[in-house]
Amino acid sequence: IQLTQSPSSLSASVGDRVTITCRASQGISSYLAWYQQKPGKAPKLLIYAASTLQSGVPSRFSGSGSGTDFTLTISSLQPEDFATYYCQQLNSYPPITFGQGTRLEIK
């Protein structure tokens, strides 16, 4: 199963609402997770089961979708949110697959 994220990169300002899309090549029910990664750091789990917020993650992050189309939304960008975001499918494995990443930069 291939995951395609869009856009690959994105420039936005603090306070903006941002949406990142992840499309699966076949249906994966709700077995999708979202991660945030900052340079030189390990990925951090944000969302699992497509829409469940991981404990400790700010509520400005939300996820939605099922089947093949999923979105990660940040309702009001904060300075610490500028990072790279990855989706991951765990419906059908092996292999476990990741999207190619979306780099979120400061405008």
Place this chain on the structure above:
Amino acid sequence: EVQLVESGGGLVQPGGSLRLSCAASGFTFSSYEMNWVRQAPGKGLEWVSYISSSGSTIYYADSVKGRFTISRDNAKNSLYLQMNSLRAEDTAVYYCARFNLAANDYWGQGTLVTVSS
């Protein structure tokens, strides 16, 4: 506090071998499935291998199948990745990650493997 600490990375020549370790603490290691995930310099995340909580079920990415071996020692709270016949394209930061809630909820800090002559 959940902690995963990788070790064993370094510089190795093409065709060589390396064994990575991941020391787990702060949770009941024997109850959780585990993964190895890698990231080549400047690239995205690539899943490498999965092992069930008992070690009875193991999966590999096609790119490492036949060369890498995942294992665990639940008595020592440790996860391993034996890497043989290393290639330049195996150069990456290798992360161990706990598998929970249909996601990887905790990750180690990573260990860098460089394959070069």
